[in-house]
Amino acid sequence: MRGDWGKLGDWQGNRSRPCAARRRRRSCLQGRAKGEDVVRELSEKTGNRTIDLLICDLSSQRDVRCLAEILNTKYKHLHVLINNAGAMFPRRVESFEGIEMSLAVNHLAPFLLTNLLLDNFRAAGKARIINVNSDAHEKGKIDLEDIQMQRHYPYGIGMRAYANAKLANLLTVCELARRLRSSDVTINAVHPGYVATNILQFDASTGPVRLFKPLWILAKQFILTPEQGAATPVFLACSPLVAGTSGLYFERCAPAASSAASRDPNLQRRLWTSASN
Ligand SMILES: NC(=O)c1ccc[n+]([C@@H]2O[C@H](COP(=O)([O-])OP(=O)(O)OC[C@H]3O[C@@H](n4cnc5c(N)ncnc54)[C@H](OP(=O)(O)O)[C@@H]3O)[C@@H](O)[C@H]2O)c1
Numbered sequence: 001m002r003g004d005w006g007k008l009g010d011w012q013g014n015r016s017r018p019c020a021a022r023r024r025r026r027s028c029l030q031g032r033a034k035g036e037d038v039v040r041e042l043s044e045k046t047g048n049r050t051i052d053l054l055i056c057d058l059s060s061q062r063d064v065r066c067l068a069e070i071l072n073t074k075y076k077h078l079h080v081l082i083n084n085a086g087a088m089f090p091r092r093v094e095s096f097e098g099i100e101m102s103l104a105v106n107h108l109a110p111f112l113l114t115n116l117l118l119d120n121f122r123a124a125g126k127a128r129i130i131n132v133n134s135d136a137h138e139k140g141k142i143d144l145e146d147i148q149m150q151r152h153y154p155y156g157i158g159m160r161a162y163a164n165a166k167l168a169n170l171l172t173v174c175e176l177a178r179r180l181r182s183s184d185v186t187i188n189a190v191h192p193g194y195v196a197t198n199i200l201q202f203d204a205s206t207g208p209v210r211l212f213k214p215l216w217i218l219a220k221q222f223i224l225t226p227e228q229g230a231a232t233p234v235f236l237a238c239s240p241l242v243a244g245t246s247g248l249y250f251e252r253c254a255p256a257a258s259s260a261a262s263r264d265p266n267l268q269r270r271l272w273t274s275a276s277n
Contacts (some may be wrong), residue, residue, distance in 0.1 A: 140167025
């Protein structure tokens with residue numbers, strides 16, 4: 001959150017934050033346990049001493065509402081929001097509010113947080129919202145009758161639920177872009193590429209799938225570093241080249257084709273309504 005206008009990110013480790021922090025802009029980081037270390041590292045790297053940290057469990061709608069209230073009280077104007085947090089859940093688990101966790105973290109948290117901050121973005125005039133999505137959305141399906149996957153939750157690393165939630169995340173990006181058309185607030189989605197992070201969890205709960213763990217460890221040597229993975233979100237947050245651009249899906253700092261389902265205006269509206277209820 002710069003000056004009274006800001007940049008909010010919960011980005012991969014601390015990869016994109018140097019962009020804001022280096023510009024000595026007041027920045028705010030939403031994180032969990034590791035947040036303090038990240039803020040310390042960022043301040044040391046950039047010399048920016050105005051990086052705030054707000055702790056929030058994004059799987060909790062109550063926490064997200066608290067976070068939004070603090071942000072709207074603390075910062076008069078917000079200029080950039082990067083909805084980065086994401087996770088996969090090998091087993092179907094519910095948040096303490098009874099929401100399937102993949103949906104709660106990857107879709108409903110950014111949906112709710114963004115909507116609760118909209119007036120602040122509008123007050124800022126030009127503002128940019130970036131949803132870190134994934135090409136996994138291409139495998140996603142939206143079943144509005146069973147969006148919480150109570151009927152069937154496939155065995156494995158949780159990729160099906162993650163893909164569905166990322167598709168939902170992208171559908172709301174397109175719908176919100178339509179609703180913000182008459183404002184200077186833009187929203188876009190990004191696939192960061194395949195990045196060597198902790199996104200794939202292989203533990204006892206993934207059963208025999210965890211035999212692929214050595215493969216993932218090997219693959220991490222050859223895929224993008226978190227710094228490289230942050231390139232497109234930072235581009236969308238900062239570059240004048242995308243000023244005014246909204247409702248698009250980006251890869252490698254360029255618009256890319258998203259799945260046909262994600263571009264269905266009827267599904268976009270219906271999912272928005274279901275997420276609002
Ligand atoms: N890595 C890839 O190849 C890849 C590909 C496509 C898309 N993505 C997307 O990139 C984004 C970043 O993921 P990553 O690859 O950096 O994975 P990661 O290392 O697992 O980072 C995920 C981030 O989300 C946060 N997070 C997860 N659940 C949360 C919750 N309930 N409350 C608050 N924060 C929570 C984590 O916080 P903690 O640090 O506190 O756990 C962490 O900062 C995600 O949206 C992911 O879907 C990644």
